[in-house]
Amino acid sequence: MCHNIANTDALDSCMKTNGLISVVVPVRNRANIVLRTLDSIACQTFRPLHLIIVDNNSTDSTLETITDWARKNRNEQFGIEILQCNKPGAPQARNYGLATVTTPWVMFFDSDDEMRPQHIEKIAHEIQENPDCDLIYFDAAELDSDGWTNPMSVNDNDVMRGHLFHCSLSTQRMAINTNLIKQIGGWRNECKIWDDMELGVRLLLNTTNVRKLHGDPMVLVHPHDADSITGVDYRSRAGLFENTLDIIDSQFQSPEQGLQHMWVECRRVILAAMYMRENETQRAKALLHGVLSRHNWRTRLKLRMVYIVQKLLGRGGSATSTLLFKPTKAKAK
Numbered sequence: 441m442c443h444n445i446a447n448t449d450a451l452d453s454c455m456k457t458n459g460l461i462s463v464v465v466p467v468r469n470r471a472n473i474v475l476r477t478l479d480s481i482a483c484q485t486f487r488p489l490h491l492i493i494v495d496n497n498s499t500d501s502t503l504e505t506i507t508d509w510a511r512k513n514r515n516e517q518f519g520i521e522i523l524q525c526n527k528p529g530a531p532q533a534r535n536y537g538l539a540t541v542t543t544p545w546v547m548f549f550d551s552d553d554e555m556r557p558q559h560i561e562k563i564a565h566e567i568q569e570n571p572d573c574d575l576i577y578f579d580a581a582e583l584d585s586d587g588w589t590n591p592m593s594v595n596d597n598d599v600m601r602g603h604l605f606h607c608s609l610s611t612q613r614m615a616i617n618t619n620l621i622k623q624i625g626g627w628r629n630e631c632k633i634w635d636d637m638e639l640g641v642r643l644l645l646n647t648t649n650v651r652k653l654h655g656d657p658m659v660l661v662h663p664h665d666a667d668s669i670t671g672v673d674y675r676s677r678a679g680l681f682e683n684t685l686d687i688i689d690s691q692f693q694s695p696e697q698g699l700q701h702m703w704v705e706c707r708r709v710i711l712a713a714m715y716m717r718e719n720e721t722q723r724a725k726a727l728l729h730g731v732l733s734r735h736n737w738r739t740r741l742k743l744r745m746v747y748i749v750q751k752l753l754g755r756g757g758s759a760t761s762t763l764l765f766k767p768t769k770a771k772a773k
Contacts, residue, residue: 459488459519460564461615462543466525466533467551468496471505478509480554486561487517490543494523496533531627531635538618538626547615552662553580559658563615566653574647577614580659592661596762600644604688604703605758609640612659620647631687633680641688674711675718681711682727699767702739705731706761709743713750713757 463481467474481491493510495503503524510520525536534548545567549555566576579593592613596602603609624642631638644650674681685708692701708731715724728747732740742764750757 459490459543460567461486461545461547461560462490462492462541462618463547463549463560464492464494464534464537464541465549465551466494466496466530466537467498467502467506468533469498469500469502470551471498471500471502474502474506474551475509477549477551477553478506478513480556481549482513482518483557484555484560485558486564488519489517489560490519490521490541492521492523492537492540494525494533494537496525496530497528529629529632531629531631535626535629538621541618544618545615546618546621548611550612553612554660554662556658556660562653562655562658566651567615570651572649573651574617574620574649575609575614575643576651576653577609578653578655578659579657580610580613580661581657582661583663592657599650600641600700601703601762603637603640603644604700604707605761607634607637607640609636609643611636612661614640614643616643617647628687631684633677634684638684638688641691645691673718674714675720678715678720678723682708685711699765702765703761705734705743706746706757706765709747710750710757710761713747714754716751717754 465477465481478491478493481489493506495506503522506522510522514520521540523536523540525533527533527536538546545563547560547563563576563578567573582590582592584590594602594606594608596606596608599608620643621639624646626639627635628638685704689701689704692698692704708727712724712727712731715721715727732743735743745764746757746760749760
């Protein structure tokens with residue numbers, strides 16, 4: 441199991457040498473909006489701070505835009521490094537940036553979102569108060585089309601369950617001990633979608649030193665457009681979701697992980713329901729049948745309930761899964 445620097449004195453010493461936190465931002469063809477993200481990082485009240493921007497084969501003026509911005513904003517307390525990664529995909533770009541990180545902690549951030557000015561300062565305070573911590577996660581707020589912010593809060597007392605159903609450890613909602621993420625191999629390039637869900641599972645399987653940073657959300661997530669890696673529907677990336685779920689499920693093979701395996705099965709059923717709502721009928725039926733065929737009639741009934749709720753409402757499948765598949769209470773001797 442990976443651990444952070446063991447005491448405050450060691451942490452302070454490392455901070456004086458390298459700083460405490462690096463932020464890695466992959467970017468591809470975002471010349472028109474990336475400065476909004478970079479300005480929000482430059483406005484952070486915490487210093488020193490190291491920013492690593494990874495251009496992922498942009499074909500527009502992104503590289504020129506970030507190069508010019510870096511020249512104007514770089515200083516002794518705000519180091520800015522620009523890298524070029526020619527291999528396509530956000531996981532590749534993030535790993536390319538991660539390889540250059542020398543600070544004890546690292547954060548990853550998307551090139552279309554924003555940080556509020558005190559965001560990293562609050563994270564740094566949490567790290568200094570809890571030097572044995574390996575992973576800190578926090579809520580975000582999503583900006584809707586009318587300009588209102590909607591909190592994206594996950595309050596599940598089971599961190600793994602909350603992450604599997606709601607991706608509470610999404611890319612821009614966690615800070616990670618650098619040793620931990622490097623030792624588990626970083627981001628998996630095989631995951632073409634939901635790569636942060638897969639990474640979060642591996643992080644949670646390799647440390648129990650996890651803390652949630654409470655308070656008002658300090659990250660503002662902008663609505664995804666059609667060019668986003670996350671996309672705006674399921675059908676256009678059909679098959680990629682199943683691949684990531686298979687990779688995640690392969691890590692829940694021991695008998696004591698049976699409940700976690702069932703949560704992944706629920707995610708498959710929820711995905712099947714979303715395919716059906718998008719009129720991908722054959723894919724939805726095949727995915728649902730594949731899941732149901734692996735279980736007894738009682739479990740199949742529960743999974744069908746999850747499917748029906750999600751299919752009818754377009755939501756509620758996660759809550760239904762949490763209600764129907766939960767830890768069994770041990771019988772008193």
